[in-house]
Amino acid sequence: MASTAFANSVLPFSSTPRSSRPTCNAFPLSRISLPNSGSHFLSTKLKEEKNFRFFTTYSSPDAASAKDPKEEETPIELKYAAYPTVMDINQIREILPHRFPFLLVDRVIEYTPGVSAVAIKNVTINDNFFPGHFPERPIMPGVLMVEAMAQVGGLVMLQPEVGGSRDNFFFAGIDKVRFRKPVIAGDTLVMRMTLVKLQKRFGIAKMEGKAYVGQDVVCEGEFLMAMGSE
Numbered sequence: 001m002a003s004t005a006f007a008n009s010v011l012p013f014s015s016t017p018r019s020s021r022p023t024c025n026a027f028p029l030s031r032i033s034l035p036n037s038g039s040h041f042l043s044t045k046l047k048e049e050k051n052f053r054f055f056t057t058y059s060s061p062d063a064a065s066a067k068d069p070k071e072e073e074t075p076i077e078l079k080y081a082a083y084p085t086v087m088d089i090n091q092i093r094e095i096l097p098h099r100f101p102f103l104l105v106d107r108v109i110e111y112t113p114g115v116s117a118v119a120i121k122n123v124t125i126n127d128n129f130f131p132g133h134f135p136e137r138p139i140m141p142g143v144l145m146v147e148a149m150a151q152v153g154g155l156v157m158l159q160p161e162v163g164g165s166r167d168n169f170f171f172a173g174i175d176k177v178r179f180r181k182p183v184i185a186g187d188t189l190v191m192r193m194t195l196v197k198l199q200k201r202f203g204i205a206k207m208e209g210k211a212y213v214g215q216d217v218v219c220e221g222e223f224l225m226a227m228g229s230e
Helices: 004-008 037-058 063-067 070-073 087-095 144-159
Strands: 108-111 114-120 171-178 189-198 204-213 216-227
Touching: 087 108, 087 144, 108 144, 114 144, 144 171, 144 189, 144 204, 144 216, 189 216
Parallel strands: none
Antiparallel strands: 108 114, 114 189, 171 216, 189 204, 204 216
C-alpha cells in the first residue's frame, strides 16, 4: 500500500498506457516532487551535476581559449615561412648593372616581366650608409629607398621581351613620393613596382611603387624610367 502511494505521488502518470507516457527528456527532473528530504537531496544533486556538465562542456572559458597543442609546441623560429626566391642575387646581377655598394636588391619574390615585380632588401647594420646616417640612430636614407625601388623597376623593364637592356635604361624622375615611417637596421624592406604606362615611341615608362616593412607602408611614389635605342 505504501509503495502504491509512493508511486502515485512520484509518477502521477503511472496508470497511463506505456505508449502514451512522456519520455525522460520531456519530463524535467526539477518537476519531480519526492516525499522525503533524502529523495529531494538526491534530485538536487543530480540536477547540479547535470548543470555542471553542461557548463563545463559549452561554457568553460578554458575550453574556449584552449590552443592547439601543436601550435603551442612550435617554436617561433619555425612558425614563419621564408620569402620565396624567384630570382636570387646572382640572377639579379645578370640583369642590373649595379654593384656594391649600390646594388640595393637582394631577392625577387614575385615577378611578371613587363608588368610588376616584388623584391626585398635586407637592411643590416653593416650597410655602408649607417655609420653616417646616423651614428646614434641608424636610419636608411629615403633617397636610397627610392633608388632601391627604382632598381626593382629596372628588373621589370630590363628584359628582352619588354624591349629594354641594361645599357639604355635610366631612372628619369619621381613624383608624389612620401616617406611614411623610418626604416632601421634589422628591417626587411619589401618593394613592389608596377608598370602603369609604357610609351614605346618616346621610350618612357611610368611606374607606381610602394615599399613595406611588415604590413606598414614606409615609402610610396610614382617613377619615370627612360629607355634609349641601341
